[in-house]
Amino acid sequence: MADAASQVLLGSGLTVLSQPLMYVKVLVQVGYEPLPPTLGRNVFGRQVYQLPGLFAYAKHIVKVDGRAGLFKGLAPRLCSSAIGTVVHSKVLQRYQEAEQAEPGASKKEPVSSLEQVLKETSREMVARSAATLITHPFHVITLRCMVQFIGRETKYSGTLSAFTTIYREEGILGFFAGLIPRLLGDILSLWLCNMLAYLINTYALENGVSTMAEMKSYSQAVTGFFASMLTYPFVLVSNLMAVNNCGLAGGLLPYAPTYSSWLDCWSQLHREGNMSRGNSLFFRKVPAGKRYVWEERRFR
Template identity: 75%
Template sequence: IKKLLLCRDNEKILSRDNDKHNQTTKEMIARSCATIVTHPFHVITLRCMVQFIGREAKYSGVFDSIVTIYREEGILGFFAGLIPRLLGDVLSLWICNMLAHFINTYAIDDSTSHTGEIKNCSQAVTGFFASMLTYPFVLVSNLMAVNNCGLAGGLPPYAAIYPNWLHCWSHLSREGNMSRGNSLFFRKLPAGKMYAIEQKRFF
């Protein structure tokens, strides 16, 4: 009888694992499609914010921005920084869902009180942890969205010019800036770097 009960429990756990895997796969596809569709507006939003660095007015509205990007960069300009953003979203989703699933399935006893609150808390904690791990993808995506777009904030001395997102990743990693801007309140100076005020960059 005990063996039968153990077999049934194992089957239930495997069934839960498969259901979670299928659910996460569907959610990944839906989120990826949504990211692709909305990314052009994400690019426009970032460039509208970055132009404040140089006190520019190149991107003054949605329709004007669409015309400007298409005229200067073509269709690909609307999808600058898309690949690292997609990768970051997918990794964050899988890390968050799988960690929360394993914690809720194997670490939390369903017979205890406040099980629902504990599971919600674990989902929030794993989501925060996943966002920290995948932040470099967000950073690289944002930098590539404004890279060499004609705005002062996307050009030297404020930012380097990158041929592709892998080069941007390599440069940030080499400079120790993969977590740049990750904290709203605590900013850190890269190790061994000095900031030149006149040239507005680290050395």
């Protein structure tokens, strides 16, 4: 119990610290560009027109809403983080208890490293999926609270009132908008990360090296970053579907068309070359072939 409480406290602290970053990322994902491009230099020193980065974007939000504006949507996100941590911990605990309760658990023959990885990854997948499923309504509310910045709405002014609004306008399914791509992205990222780490640790790193344990921990971090990059389109599509056609300016034209499904959203983003929109908040080059419309605060 104490371990779960400490995880909740740590997770809450990280959530608060990362809130401005997520806020800016979500607005960029939606396609909102309140500031015109500026002439800057890329990593190779060449002059290019760039969109405002994280700090310039955050500065604009502070100018409009004050410093507290950077933490819009924090309350439902904290609820999601805390509940998700508890659910994740409880599911893994159930697995451990069930394994210990099995007859002859202490006399079981040791399994191979691959079998162990498959077993642990499967359990982690179930735990993460359960946490995501239960907390997704809070995630939807978080995103909609943030996107209200675009149209200056106050439709989702509180967590409890937001639940009432979504249920009245969209029914139960409204709480799970964007759930499928989010689950798929989480599952693919988890399996990619763990299997790549297993392959690297088993076949690329030789046993007997003094820094083997340290190298293996690094490989897990590297594969995690690589897996998150590959599955980013699922995150983008999930977030767009969570705010799509919900009555907010950020979920309607000219920012986004009304998508019939998450596959339709994926298809349109792919055709436009926007599958990585919002993935980087630094050195944001103006998309080729796009026309910047200052009056509409977006690209077309």
